[in-house]
Amino acid sequence: MGGNCEEPFRELSPAQRQVWRTFVSGGWGLLAEINNTMSAAGLSQVDLRVLEGLQDREERGISELAAVVHMSVSTVSRQITRIVEQGLAERAESETDGRHRLVRITDRGREVLARHAAVRDDTIARLVVDPLTDDEFRMLGEMFAKIAANLPGKGHP
Incomplete structure (x- = not known):
């Protein structure tokens, strides 16, 4: 399986390998275009991911949020500090563990998220849909669902 030193690495x-290179080129190009479009609108793809990770739960811990958005805890922690300062999220203490800090999206954060999502959705509609x-x-979605289910952590939404 490649990760085990006793087993040989599998070769494509x-x-x-050509399909993989095409996927990487298209994927990175797509993400670059989404980032460029959002940046031109004064928005951030990372902010969008973090706010989306907060919207579907009343509150989340930083580690849980990091797992949901597939980013490191330190990256998410820095993002949270910044979006809290902007009033897009707020920190709260856990009712069960006073040492554990939770984060929740604010009404202003939901408004900013809606604006971010509208720009992203329009870009995805033009470039992918x-x-x-x-x-x-539909098949693209099914393929990525299979890939996500095979990832460590079993692919959070």
Whole structure:
């Protein structure tokens, strides 16, 4: 399995390697375009991910949020400090453990999230949804659901 030193690393076939390179090129290019579009609108993709991670729960701990958004605890902690200063989120103490700090999205954070999501959604519609058929787009979602289910941590939403 590659991660075990006693087992040999698996090698991709030339065709698999080409598919992978195409995926990486398209994926990185897509993320760069999303980031450029959001930056031009004065928005941040990282803020969007963190706010989305906060919106579906009343409150979350930093470690839990980091796992949900697939970022390091230190990165999420820095983002939280910044968005708390902007009034997009607020810190709260845990009712069960006074040492544990929780974070929750504010009403202003929900408004900013809606603006971020609108810009992102328009970009995704133009660059991903429109060039694909409905079946291709559905299959893309199914493929990434399989990939996410196979990742350590079993792919948080």
